[in-house]
Amino acid sequence: ISNLPVPKCDDFDMQAQTVVKIETNLSICDDIQQTIDTSLQQAEALRQSILKQAFKGEL
Structure with missing residues (x-):
């Protein structure tokens, strides 16, 4: 698992939009x-x- 790439966003505005x-x-x-x-x-x-x-017979 440690070899898997983890995408990250360095742009704070993009992070805020995503949130x-x-x-x-x-x-x-x-x-x-x-x-x-x-x-x-x-x-x-x-x-x-x-x-x-x-059950009341009303139908």
Whole structure:
């Protein structure tokens, strides 16, 4: 492993831009995860509602 080349960036501005891009992408991922979690909760609530109606004979 010690012989593998490790790319590095000596330009501070490029490092800062890379950090901003990474943070932006992580923020987008967090938003997507929140949307997925909300959708899963809504799907489970809908499933429970359908099952409740089915067992009451209301479908």
